[in-house]
Amino acid sequence: MDTPTDEAAHFLREASKCLELASLMSLKPDRERMTEMAQRWLGLAQQAEAKRELPSGPPPRPQSVAQPMQQQQQENTDQE
Numbered sequence: 001m002d003t004p005t006d007e008a009a010h011f012l013r014e015a016s017k018c019l020e021l022a023s024l025m026s027l028k029p030d031r032e033r034m035t036e037m038a039q040r041w042l043g044l045a046q047q048a049e050a051k052r053e054l055p056s057g058p059p060p061r062p063q064s065v066a067q068p069m070q071q072q073q074q075e076n077t078d079q080e
Contacts, residue, residue, distance in 0.1 A: 008048035015041035 015038040022034035 003052070005048075005052055008045045008052070011041045011045035011048060015039075015045065 018034045018038035018041060022031045022038065025031045025034060
């Protein structure tokens with residue numbers, strides 16, 4: 001699996017296998033476990049798809065960078 005797309009496709013195939021097996025199981029707890037496993041594979045597929053949608057490389061730099069504000073000291077004109 002080289003790319004997020006390949007990963008997502010793999011995870012979707014695994015989820016499909018789990019659902020197919022679940023449909024063949026006679027005991028409800030076993031079907032539920034396989035269905036939960038399929039849901040986990042689907043979650044991994046969604047994460048892989050999200051990775052694919054992210055741009056590669058460092059985030060773009062903002063156009064204008066705010067300069068730190070300098071404090072100005074006021075002279076004390078009220079002298080006794």
